[in-house]
Amino acid sequence: MSLGSKSQSDTAAAQGGPGLVSVAMTVNSKAVSADVDPRTLLVQFLREHLRLTGTHVGCDTSQCGACVVHLDGRAVKSCTTLAASCEGSKVTTIEGLAQGGQLHPMQEAFREHHGLQCGFCTPGMIMAAVDIANRKGPNLDETTIRHELEGNLCRCTGYHNIVAAVKAGAAAMGGARQAAE
Amino acid sequence: MYAFEYLRAESLADAAKQLASKPDAKLLAGGHTLLPTMKLRLASPGALVDLGRVAELKGIDKSGNALVIGAMTTHAEAADSAVVKSSIPGLATLAGGIGDPHVRHRGTIGGSVANNDPSADYPAALMALDATIATNRREIKADAFFKGLFATALQDGEIITRISFPVPTKFAYAKFPNPASRYALVGVAVAQTAGAARVAVTGAGNNGVFRHAAMEAALGKAWSAAALNGIAADAKDMVSDIHGDAAYRAHLVGVMARRAVAAT
Structure with a gap:
């Protein structure tokens, strides 16, 4: 997929920080891939790279669960998971639940x-x-x-x-x- | 979070090699302590070696009279495992009480043990069950492994591979969780093996997880909650903080120990 706006990863590369990491995963049944700053959390990847803003950041400290998504079929806190760790994984977000205009x-x-x-x-x-x-x-x-x-x-x-x-x-x-x- | 280099290990040997290749690299297991710590900038490793796809570190087996749990086994996997439930049911209950469901889907036994948080649940179970921690270099008994607050016998570059628990006759763990964090305000693990009793306490001690000799002696003579009546922890050895003072924790050690024995 193409990434529209200037992302966090572009900034890190421009600053000559540690290298980017390639990550490919399936999000809501679509294959997506990007080169990201290693620090990119799964929730940032979903919200800022894929623009799937249904997943929320509440506390950002793994307490509140506003960021819960399914990673390979299990609920996880996407604010406490690196996007890079999700290489090859299947992710489902709130946007992926409804099918054909029918609410889950x-x-x-x-x-x-x-x-x-x-x-x-x-x-x-x-x-x-x-x-x-x-x-x-x-x-x-x-x-x-x-x-x-x-x-x-x-x-x-x-x-x-x-x-x-x-x-x-x-x-x-x-x-x-x-x-x- | 400060910048770091991300390295993905494909095997145990690969992980050891990558860990040794960077002077300030850390291992990433489930990340549920390490990543929050890095967000707070309390840790700033130059590189992370992700153990997530090292298959050798996963899996749960019964080997002779021992239950063997791979280091990258998540708390949810341990809690749901038929092997854990049939060999040491109290250990499955302990794993199912760590954090919340989402934390249990990521957090691992190896990560918990390596971190040795003074309020973590697993260290008490390892001490009470006389477990052995296997690494890529050696085997270490739990008594020699836990060295105080967040300190362990692990050397630089050493990787926990699995934990081996001799199956006891009885085992249970009772914890009084902090209602916000779910960490143990006090947690007590009790185990009975042929001819001996072991009691380990987490969450309470000033120096992290510890065994309670007087309780072990009492339970060695008679395995009952009543046998522990009148045996207290010494408040001068207890943590005192906003969640509970030392006297309160000392009292809870007795209460949780009796509850644990009653649950066996």
Whole structure:
């Protein structure tokens, strides 16, 4: 892919800093590649190089989970992962969930249950929620959901509806999977 | 984060070679301590050698009476492993209680052990289980490995390859997590082997993870939570900070030790 604006990596190269590193990965089913400054975090790569700004940076200290994406099918904090470490990996961001104009069942559940207030934590919450459903199945109780959401903070403290949304979304994902089989 | 050179190791030998080729290179495992530390500019290695694709460092096996976990095994992999669950279930529980799900998908046992954070969970398990840390050069017993706050017996250029845990008769770990960081405010690991008991404490000691001789003696005679009644940690050896003072931590050591034994 071509990188439009002057990126952080261009600056580092111009300053004669340590060399750039080539990285190629699949993001939301599209092959992408770039030469990046080794310091580039996965979240920076997604937001600043690919312009996929749905993934948010909240705390930038691996606490809040606003930056959660799926790396090879598992939820990770993209603010604490180097882009260079993702060579050859498959990444899914919030932009990659909806298919053919249809919201993902978890997105639909967050809409239906109003699982958001300001919405800043929502992309990370939804990516975490899909990961929880993938690992724990469609029938989640409230205790499990709250425990599994320990890595995601909502500063509006709107957890009640988020938990309801995750429960409904996981059940809908299970239903969708059954329908597909 | 200061600039660094990124090197990607393809094998253990390659990692050792790359590590030796740069005077101020560090190994990158899961990166969940190292990268935040670098963001804060508390660490500024000139180069990082990424161990992410070194297959030799991955995997979980049972070898004789020992559970062997590769250094690059993530906490989530250890927590979910059928082999870990069947040989030392308490160790799977410990791994499943580190950080949060996203941290567990990246953080590794080798990284945790090499970092020896005084509030990390794994060091207590390694001490209590009398584990052996294998590196690309030698094998080191846990008792000789952990050397205080963030200090270990590792030499320059040495790479942890796997951790070997002799399977005990009983093992459990109980922690009182800091509600924000999930690090142990106090964590106690207890293990019973043929004829001996071992107790290791993390999060509390001024000098990092430590074994508790009086508790080990008591549990050696009678393996029960009640056997620990009246045995306390010495507050003068405890950490005192905004999260809890020394007396509070000393008290928690007793509480967590009894909970751990009760869980076995």
